[in-house]
Amino acid sequence: MASAQKADTVREKHSYKPTGIRIGTDVLSIVRSSTDDTFEGWEVNADVDFYRYYLAMDYGYWARDYEAETGQYHNNGTYWRLGGDVNFLTKDPDRNMFFIGFRYGRSQFSESLVVERIDPNWGSLNATYTNSNISAGWLELTTGLRVKLWKFIWMGYTARLKFAPDIERTPEMEPHDVPGYGRADKDYYWGFNYQILIRLPLRKTPSVLLEK
Amino acid sequence: MGLGALIYLYNRFLTMKKVAWFVFFLIIAVSCLNEPDCYQLNNNYIILNFRILGGGADAFVINTVKSPGIEQVLFADSITGGAALPLDPMANDTEFVFEGEGENKFKVSYLKQVQFVSSDCGERYTFSNLEIEDHSFDSIRVINTTPTRPASTNYEVYRCPRTEMVGIKFSAAATVTVKSISADYLTETYVVNGTIQNIALPLNTRAKTTAFTFDMGDNVKKKLTVKYDTIPETKYPLCGKQNFITNLTATTDFALAKLLTDSIHDLPVSNFEITP
Numbered sequence: 001m002a003s004a005q006k007a008d009t010v011r012e013k014h015s016y017k018p019t020g021i022r023i024g025t026d027v028l029s030i031v032r033s034s035t036d037d038t039f040e041g042w043e044v045n046a047d048v049d050f051y052r053y054y055l056a057m058d059y060g061y062w063a064r065d066y067e068a069e070t071g072q073y074h075n076n077g078t079y080w081r082l083g084g085d086v087n088f089l090t091k092d093p094d095r096n097m098f099f100i101g102f103r104y105g106r107s108q109f110s111e112s113l114v115v116e117r118i119d120p121n122w123g124s125l126n127a128t129y130t131n132s133n134i135s136a137g138w139l140e141l142t143t144g145l146r147v148k149l150w151k152f153i154w155m156g157y158t159a160r161l162k163f164a165p166d167i168e169r170t171p172e173m174e175p176h177d178v179p180g181y182g183r184a185d186k187d188y189y190w191g192f193n194y195q196i197l198i199r200l201p202l203r204k205t206p207s208v209l210l211e212k
Numbered sequence: 213m214g215l216g217a218l219i220y221l222y223n224r225f226l227t228m229k230k231v232a233w234f235v236f237f238l239i240i241a242v243s244c245l246n247e248p249d250c251y252q253l254n255n256n257y258i259i260l261n262f263r264i265l266g267g268g269a270d271a272f273v274i275n276t277v278k279s280p281g282i283e284q285v286l287f288a289d290s291i292t293g294g295a296a297l298p299l300d301p302m303a304n305d306t307e308f309v310f311e312g313e314g315e316n317k318f319k320v321s322y323l324k325q326v327q328f329v330s331s332d333c334g335e336r337y338t339f340s341n342l343e344i345e346d347h348s349f350d351s352i353r354v355i356n357t358t359p360t361r362p363a364s365t366n367y368e369v370y371r372c373p374r375t376e377m378v379g380i381k382f383s384a385a386a387t388v389t390v391k392s393i394s395a396d397y398l399t400e401t402y403v404v405n406g407t408i409q410n411i412a413l414p415l416n417t418r419a420k421t422t423a424f425t426f427d428m429g430d431n432v433k434k435k436l437t438v439k440y441d442t443i444p445e446t447k448y449p450l451c452g453k454q455n456f457i458t459n460l461t462a463t464t465d466f467a468l469a470k471l472l473t474d475s476i477h478d479l480p481v482s483n484f485e486i487t488p
Binding site for chain 2: 038067068069070073113115117119120121122123125129171173174175176177184185
């Protein structure tokens with residue numbers, strides 16, 4: 001009886017050696033850069049597997065230009081994210097993924113604001129404000145899919161809930177938009193990436209990740 | 213890509229369909245929460261409440277409030293218990309000059325920050341760390357060093373109580389036309405030239421009586437003589453020693469001067485009711 005139970009609980013020994021690296025880019029950023037006059041940016045994404053766990057890294061750039069009746073705003077900067085995902089489709093032979101994960105994000109950026117307006121009390125207001133090379137960090141909860149399209153070509157999307165922003169404060173101008181995060185006055189923010197990726201195999205992929 | 217692979221992918225997507233829809237609607241729901249709001253962007257108004265030491269709210273007379281160097285009137289024509297005054301977003305301090313019964317100055321410094329909000333809303337200025345640099349009021353109590361949205365009291369501005377203003381009320385049935393009123397210890401005359409119902413007149417705090425003469429027109433003059441005791445007392449150190457008036461009585465050649473309250477209050481209350 002004891003030996004039968006022991007036989008039932010035997011598990012396949014999983015290998016935590018990486019089987020491949022996926023490298024890709026966010027298609028939405030590229031599309032938005034050509035269709036949205038206020039946005040310019042790109043983002044590259046990469047992940048590497050350790051059985052059902054993935055180390056994920058992102059690096060990107062974004063710039064925004066806004067015109068208002070009373071002035072102009074411009075920012076630009078780079079950002080990176082580092083974190084991990086857990087795949088919940090462990091039995092999929094193609095290693096397609098539905099994942100939940102987390103990230104730590106960090107951005108380095110500059111911004112400027114030109115104000116030109118008539119104040120009803122104080123008359124003509126003309127000023128230029130700048131924040132140079134300031135930084136911000138935040139956390140993210142992520143979820144999404146990765147699906148193998150053809151041979152080495154993968155697609156996927158990542159939805160991210162960004163929260164706990166820690167933004168460097170400056171005495172003259174409060175940041176408006178943090179590259180990689182979004183509006184600085186929001187305690188949480190959402191993000192969405194649609195990615196095309198290439199998977200570079202590092203070793204032969206186990207046919208099925210069985211877990212009995 | 214072969215047909216089999218496409219069918220396979222389709223099946224894979226079906227298995228993940230519920231999750232995908234869930235995530236999609238989550239994104240839509242959260243995105244609706246991030247529309248910018250254009251209302252109440254700035255907190256550039258400070259609120260001053262005018263009060264009387266040892267008393268309640270004041271009725272402060274303001275003809276104009278201006279800031280040196282600009283012509284714009286920031287606040288005007290009011291007998292008010294409070295005033296909302298705009299801070300200059302281009303400077304780190306703002307000085308206000310109050311013109312009313314007298315002239316008062318109030319200068320406040322602050323930290324200001326600008327932030328772009330959106331294309332529709334433009335920018336906003338936020339102010340904090342208010343500090344009084346200078347003022348000519350009797351006393352100011354700091355309530356809140358950060359202007360708020362919506363605006364709430366930042367400073368309570370106190371003045372010393374006036375101890376000499378006696379309140380006179382003409383009886384409700386009477387319509388009294390008065391050309392002017394004079395007091396026996398003052399050279400100037402209060403010109404009224406109209407009908408009055410209530411009026412506050414200054415007693416001589418250095419004497420025990422004050423006589424008021426009401427010129428009713430057509431060479432008709434009526435006299436009201438107010439008698440009282442004065443008690444010198446330092447109730448509020450910053451006001452020094454003041455003569456507080458009690459035990460008011462009156463004699464008059466009006467038909468009647470009825471005593472309503474025998475001590476002086478600030479703001480004035482009706483001490484006597486006159487029947488012409």
